Amino acid sequence: MRTNAPELGAELLVSFLNTLDVEDDVDQLADDAGHRRWAAEHGLEPGDRTTARHARDALRAVVDGDAAALPALRLPVVAAPGSVDLSPRTSADAAVASALVLSVQGKLGRVKLCGGEDCRWAFYDASRNGSRQWCSMEVCGNRQKARTYRSKDRDGS
Template structure:
């Protein structure tokens, strides 16, 4: 997976609805997450706001949208312009900006399953993937829909008698 995608997804998935875990619940967990990536942790409250805003921008209906920012520098190197950041949030925003510039931001999505909400990167040719995993979340939803339809048909059949 490209580094920008990996960093953005890693940050978006610091919350796991299914496992009921959240890296941004405690300062030590957040600092450890940033340190593991060679980054300096920003204030925890800023990280929570940034994650919510990013998750909202890619389709999480449960996340609070808002305008947030982090310092990012543009430097000119021999290879050309480069986005650089001195903090974890700056690095995540720089990665998100590079995805947007490359026309790939709309490939970052949130699984619509209420018990999942995992962020994933849609690699499908027409960018139409809905579920983080068709084998897990997609299959669960299809089974749920099938059961609901079967129950409705059964109830209708009993009423019509």
């Protein structure tokens, strides 16, 4: 069994998707130092930064409901009696492996990008019916509802 492997799933995938902060215009994968820092925080090797950015951008498109081509990766597999595990080493490998695990579990659709156009933060929708639209109802949901209200008020509706 793997001992120092990252925990694959929603938390790792959401964290990887959020290496791009649209609201603050910060990309943790824009330079090697940021990429190495994120990978180290998750117990991973950074791997190729260009591949990581490609994987991140493709996965953001996928969770946003668009088709996207993922980079070609080699995901190491470890087989033991009674189990088969993915054993990713790099940031891109771990993110794609997490998306694959969630997809097999039928939960990838619960990873979403915030509906706020100025936000686009990734989050895991743990609501009962999976209908959450914003990363935070208090911030982004409230902003959108205020915009909708003001728009209707201007139109005289």
